[in-house]
Amino acid sequence: MTRRPVRIGNFSGYLGDRRSALADVLAGDPVDVLVGDYLAEFTLAMLASRHRADPSKGYVEYFLDQLGPQLGAVAERGCRVVANAGGFHPAGLAEAVRALAVARGVRLRVAHVEGDDVLPELDRLRADGHALAHLDTGAPLSDWGVRPIAANAYLGGWGIAAALRAGADVVVCGRVTDASLTAGPAAWWHGWDPADWDRLAAAVVAGHVVECGPHATGGDFSGFTAVPGAVEPGFPIAEIAADGTAVITKHAGHGGMVTADTVTAQLVYEIQGPRYLNPDVTAHLDSVRLRTTGPDRVELSGVTGSPPPPTTKVAAFAPIGHQVVHTLYATGLAVEEKVALVRAQVAALLGERPDVEVDVTALGVPAVDPRTQWEATAQIRVMAAGPDPEPLDDLVQGLGGLFLSSIPGFYTDTAARQASAARPRIDYWPALLAVEAVPHRVVLDGGERLDVPPPAATAEQAQPVHPEPGPPSPGPTRRLPLGALAHARSGDKGGNSNVGLWVPDPRAWPWLRDLLSTAGLRRLMPEAAHVEVVRHEFPELRAVHFVLRGLLGTGGSSNLRVDPIGKAVGEFLRARHVDVPVDLAAALPR
Structure with a gap:
C-alpha cells in the first residue's frame, strides 16, 4: 500500500542557527521527522580542534541545549529526530541524549551512525593504494606535507533509514551528507530500494532545498525586501511522496515565504554543476521543474537519478x-x-x-x-x-x-x-575515497550493530559541458544593475566559490544566458580573472551557474579573504551595472 507523503521539517542549517528553532517547529505544523544540519566544512575545522583537545567532546553540545527541553514534546508527538550533530564523537552525543531522556523521565530510543571517521585508518588506506586524491587537483594526500588531525568521509542516508527501521526515535550522525538527513528518512518511510535512483534523487534534491533551514523560506534571499516576516523567517518542510515528487512548504503563521525563487536560490547553492553527487545516488539537477501549487507551496518534479560515483568525499583538516x-x-x-x-x-x-x-x-x-x-x-x-x-x-x-x-x-x-x-x-583537503573502503554502521541503543553495505552499482559521473553563448543581441539598451532583473546566491565548496544567477521573468532568460558567458563573468568580476571558471546552464530554472575554482584559496578556514566562504559573491555581481535591452528595462517595476 502506498503511504502518504512523509513530512520532514528542518530545524537547523548550521551550528549556531536559531536556538529556539526546535521549539518553534514543534509548536508549528505536524511533521513526521525533524532534521538538523550542523556540520558545515568551516564547522568541522572548529570541532576538529576541540575534539583533539578533549576526545570526549567534538560533538555539537548546542544540539543538547535545543533538544533537552523538547524531549517530552518529541515523545508525545511521536516524531523522529535526525541530526548530524555527532561531529567527531556521535557515540558520545548519543549517550548524552540518552542521559537527558532518563533525567527528564522520557522514554526514547537513540541510535547513532558511525564509520565516517577514517583518520585512524589513513596510513592503512594509503598503504592499500588509496591516494585520497584532492577533489579538484587530483594530487595525492601525501603531497599535502602536513599531518591531518581529522578526516571524515561523507556517508549516505541508508544508515539513517536502517536506524529508523529498527525503531530509533533519535538518530545521531557524524558526517553524513546534508541531503542524506532527508533522503534517509524518505527511503525508510516509503520502503524504497537502494536502486530506486529517480526516487532517491528526488529526495536528495528536496533534502538539498531544506538542509539550510530558512534559506528556503526567504533567508539570505536577494529579493528579501518582498519577504513577509523577514525579521524571523520560518523553517521549511519537505513533503515527499512515494514516487519522489516533493512539495516544499513551511509552517503556517511563521515568517518568510516559499516561492519558486526562494527554492531556486537553494537549488543553485553550493553545488558543483548539474550533477549533484551523493553517496547513494547522482541527482540530475538540470531536469528539476518547479510549479507553484498554492501559497507557500512549490512542487519539485521531473528529477532523474543515476548510480552514485564510485568514490565519496573525505573532509580532511590539518x-x-x-x-x-x-x-x-x-x-x-x-x-x-x-x-x-x-x-x-x-x-x-x-x-x-x-x-x-x-x-x-x-x-x-x-x-x-x-x-x-x-x-x-x-x-x-x-x-x-x-x-x-x-x-x-x-x-x-x-x-x-x-x-x-x-x-x-x-x-x-x-x-x-x-x-x-x-x-x-x-x-582543508577535500579527498576522494572509494566507497567500499568506508565503513558505514548503525549502533542501536542496546549496542547492536548493523552494517550498511556500499551501493551495489556505481558509475563515473562527469559534469556536462555547455557551449558558450554568442554575443548579446544588438539593440537599444539601458545601463542598470544586474540585480534589477536577476537574483543570485553564492557559497563555498572547499577552495571553490559557486554562484548561481537566475531571472524570474522568462523573457529575460535569453538575455541573461548571453550576458553571462565565462568571459562576461570575468568582466563583471575582475577578482576571478586568474581562476578557473566552470560554467553551466539550467534552462528549467532560467539560471546560469559558475564554479570559481580556487577563489577561496584552499578553503574557508585558511584563506585571507574578508568574505572567506564566498557568501556575498552573488550580491557583488548583482550590484554590477550591465546593458539591459530597453524592452526588458521598461517591464521593470518603478
Missing part, C-alpha cells in the same frame, strides 16, 4: 600555522593614500618574512560630501598568516604602537574585541 586579524579605520580624504601608508607600515613591522602572508584591505568607499562621520569612513582590515605565531604577535603589538605615528584620524573600535595573539590556522 594545522598549517597561525593567523591574526586586526582592524582600524580611515576617515575623510585621501583614503587610498592612508591605506597605502598602513600597508607600508605593516610591511615594516614584519620585516623580511617571506613565510608570512599579509592582506591589507580597505572595506567601503567614503561618500562624497558625507553627512556623518561614518559616511566618511572606511575600515582597514589587516590579516596575516604564517607558520609561527611570534611574528604575528609582534605585528599586533606593533599596530598598537601606531596611534601617534600613522594616518591622521587613526583609531580602532575599542568596544570590539581585537586579537591580542595569533590563533591556529586550519587547512
Whole structure:
C-alpha cells in the first residue's frame, strides 16, 4: 500500500542557527521527522580542534541545549529526530541524549551512525593504494606535507533509514551528507530500494532545498525586501511522496515565504554543476521543474537519478600555522593614500618574512560630501598568516604602537574585541575515497550493530559541458544593475566559490544566458580573472551557474579573504551595472 507523503521539517542549517528553532517547529505544523544540519566544512575545522583537545567532546553540545527541553514534546508527538550533530564523537552525543531522556523521565530510543571517521585508518588506506586524491587537483594526500588531525568521509542516508527501521526515535550522525538527513528518512518511510535512483534523487534534491533551514523560506534571499516576516523567517518542510515528487512548504503563521525563487536560490547553492553527487545516488539537477501549487507551496518534479560515483568525499583538516586579524579605520580624504601608508607600515613591522602572508584591505568607499562621520569612513582590515605565531604577535603589538605615528584620524573600535595573539590556522583537503573502503554502521541503543553495505552499482559521473553563448543581441539598451532583473546566491565548496544567477521573468532568460558567458563573468568580476571558471546552464530554472575554482584559496578556514566562504559573491555581481535591452528595462517595476 502506498503511504502518504512523509513530512520532514528542518530545524537547523548550521551550528549556531536559531536556538529556539526546535521549539518553534514543534509548536508549528505536524511533521513526521525533524532534521538538523550542523556540520558545515568551516564547522568541522572548529570541532576538529576541540575534539583533539578533549576526545570526549567534538560533538555539537548546542544540539543538547535545543533538544533537552523538547524531549517530552518529541515523545508525545511521536516524531523522529535526525541530526548530524555527532561531529567527531556521535557515540558520545548519543549517550548524552540518552542521559537527558532518563533525567527528564522520557522514554526514547537513540541510535547513532558511525564509520565516517577514517583518520585512524589513513596510513592503512594509503598503504592499500588509496591516494585520497584532492577533489579538484587530483594530487595525492601525501603531497599535502602536513599531518591531518581529522578526516571524515561523507556517508549516505541508508544508515539513517536502517536506524529508523529498527525503531530509533533519535538518530545521531557524524558526517553524513546534508541531503542524506532527508533522503534517509524518505527511503525508510516509503520502503524504497537502494536502486530506486529517480526516487532517491528526488529526495536528495528536496533534502538539498531544506538542509539550510530558512534559506528556503526567504533567508539570505536577494529579493528579501518582498519577504513577509523577514525579521524571523520560518523553517521549511519537505513533503515527499512515494514516487519522489516533493512539495516544499513551511509552517503556517511563521515568517518568510516559499516561492519558486526562494527554492531556486537553494537549488543553485553550493553545488558543483548539474550533477549533484551523493553517496547513494547522482541527482540530475538540470531536469528539476518547479510549479507553484498554492501559497507557500512549490512542487519539485521531473528529477532523474543515476548510480552514485564510485568514490565519496573525505573532509580532511590539518594545522598549517597561525593567523591574526586586526582592524582600524580611515576617515575623510585621501583614503587610498592612508591605506597605502598602513600597508607600508605593516610591511615594516614584519620585516623580511617571506613565510608570512599579509592582506591589507580597505572595506567601503567614503561618500562624497558625507553627512556623518561614518559616511566618511572606511575600515582597514589587516590579516596575516604564517607558520609561527611570534611574528604575528609582534605585528599586533606593533599596530598598537601606531596611534601617534600613522594616518591622521587613526583609531580602532575599542568596544570590539581585537586579537591580542595569533590563533591556529586550519587547512582543508577535500579527498576522494572509494566507497567500499568506508565503513558505514548503525549502533542501536542496546549496542547492536548493523552494517550498511556500499551501493551495489556505481558509475563515473562527469559534469556536462555547455557551449558558450554568442554575443548579446544588438539593440537599444539601458545601463542598470544586474540585480534589477536577476537574483543570485553564492557559497563555498572547499577552495571553490559557486554562484548561481537566475531571472524570474522568462523573457529575460535569453538575455541573461548571453550576458553571462565565462568571459562576461570575468568582466563583471575582475577578482576571478586568474581562476578557473566552470560554467553551466539550467534552462528549467532560467539560471546560469559558475564554479570559481580556487577563489577561496584552499578553503574557508585558511584563506585571507574578508568574505572567506564566498557568501556575498552573488550580491557583488548583482550590484554590477550591465546593458539591459530597453524592452526588458521598461517591464521593470518603478
